Amino acid sequence: MVMKKLINDPENIVKELMKGLVKAHIDVLELIDDDTIVRRKKKEKGKVQIVFGQGAGHEPAFNGMVGFGMHDVEIPGGIFSCSGGDRIYEGIKIAWEDSGHTPVVLLIANHEGDVINGNIALDMAHDDGIDVEPVLLYDDIASAPKGDEENRRGMAAMTFAFKISGALAEEGKSRDEIIEKTKSIVSASRTLAVALNPCTHPATGQLLFTLGEDELVIGPGVHGEAGPEGPIKMTTADAVMDIVAGRVITDGDFKSGDDALVLINGSGATTLMEMFILYNRLEEILKSKNIKPYKPLIADIITTQEMAGFSLSMAKADAEVKRLWDAPVNTPYFKVFGD
Template structure:
């Protein structure tokens, strides 16, 4: 294993401290916790928070900032943050108008965020949440009941964060969030598995001429292994599966995310963007915006995921709203 680290057990701690040192004007750490929040938190509005195991950077702490998240809770590597850590994030961001939690559909995340919400309720803090389940590859996995939450989560953070920034109430954000989730679908693949620092081993193995279709973001393998083929065919397969679950017959616009898994060159992501746009044009589907880069990774996995959101007037408005977060780049 080759990694630019000091001691494997200290990676998460040193990463969190490094983020604060690099961006002291944007984020701060809640003392005695792994919780990161906006420098100006709490802000007089509904707070929007998220979190999950480390290893997915820049998600989620990289999306803390005006117009996106007010706080994020990094757990240990590929491990859900504990309920008490999530509670500290809720308390640090609440301004009295409530806290909205964006949770990826993994058993540990759902359980621990729900427990934190119950604990917050005992302290008379209003909390609502939504569970993101955008991955169309598998219905159940070793990490989930139902579909996994993957890179489409970033669309949720952007749109709901902008709603909160505008001053929408907790109830308004919850009502729209429930409508938004079914409109986001994702699927990914890999040509090389990730290596978790503590183990030093690949999470699964691929030969040089193989690829894995339908991978998750915790290093888990996908639905099948097969011979590597040109990216055009891979894009077509993933997009066929994604679009089969989105009714675009009304001529709706979409936004597209080509998400790197941590070890994929930007050059290759733009080749993927090319083929995805050719595919969508041939299908007569209008693309409002395209996001290309690392948004939700799996440490150093080589591969990519595609996420598509069917836009309505509300989601388009808030996707286009300004945001100032470390890892967010306006298109």
């Protein structure tokens, strides 16, 4: 398959992407040294800073989540590759200095490179006297079995952690409280993805994996990693959602009467038509089990280029989680302005 993408020099994809994003959202974002995105309107002094570093290629995540109520600083890496530890350290330092030396929370997606580089950045920051602590984000039930949750990959349910941590920081909560409640939503989060077609790496034109024309795969990763199971024959939206929702509900121990945050996340090439058909079936499944979705989100949030497919993310939601999910946020691609 020949790659068709509207790009220029593959070496400049990330820089040109960042410049275009910031120019389009100049009221919300600011670009520092051509490689770090920060919120233009800073938090009040004394409020905890939220920092995240991840690979590009997942737009609108993760640069599109910088702003009021979410991230203060985002350090993009290359396409599907984490930022280097030294660059993440520089992002932490920017947050620390912008806030007048307020504590920083570094969110780390649970992928090998992200963890390695995040730990390098933490060591450098601690050596420099910066008060920063991490929270590891994980939710992909396909990547490790139940009981081994902390070895699962970070997937679309990271959105829940971004929203909860950002809302708490905006309210002026302490760093320890933000970490505690963010870890709580992470431990409650579950995601399972489906791919119908693979994506190409925009810098190389190479397919990330292959599928037959009449096949789909359950459990692919956010970087285009093939699922741990072999492909199955293409089937209906309802049949796919029956499989995915059943596994997510079982793994997350969702019970009758539970409220749940729900995200159907498009992988990049999936239409809203398809996602709403999927949600129609999901709502029927949840209703039959007396599980109540709270203000579900159906959108492309964390994509994998032109991969066709979706993921289902759910997390149990008590009154506090629902309040924080509703809290105001103003980023380029995640906005809540209240009732």
